Amino acid sequence: MIMRVLGEGQFEVAEKDLDRLNQLDDDLLQAVEADDEEAFKAALGSLLAAVREVGTPVPADSLEPSDLILPDAEASLDQVRELLRAEGDGLIPGIPE
Template sequence: MIVRIMGQGQWVMEPEHLLELNELDRALEERVEAGDEAGMVEALEALTAGVRRLGVEVPDDVIVESDLVLPDIDVSLADVRELLASTTQYYGLIPDADEDTPDL
């Protein structure tokens, strides 16, 4: 799976990384639901740091389509709320890591 962080690049993620990223994603969703903008930024920073730590960066000279796109940390609470609302009830920004998750 290829994850793009807006303004930062792309990373190749392995399916086993979704478990950890899902925990970070849930924390982000909780902060957004609570209307906690500072907490949302902190959670989004943790999520994007997790992607960078777990994934393998795609070189700048390689062009690949992203499976997931995460916003940059300067995004507003309203924008993240809208982004979350556009996903299904079973996903946050990161697909759930279980057998029912479609291959990306």
């Protein structure tokens, strides 16, 4: 799966890492729903750090389409809330059973 982090670039993430990313995405969703700015910043930072850790950067000159787009680390709680409304159940889709 190709994930784009706005302002940073694309990362190729293996399916085996999606469970971990989904848990971090759930933490982000809970922080947004609680309107907890401190928890939101921590959760967003953790999610983006994990994408960078498990993902392989896609070369900047590659024309690969992104499967999903994540906000940058400076995104506001309101901006992410809007993204979550558009996406539904979080920023990262679950793996079909």
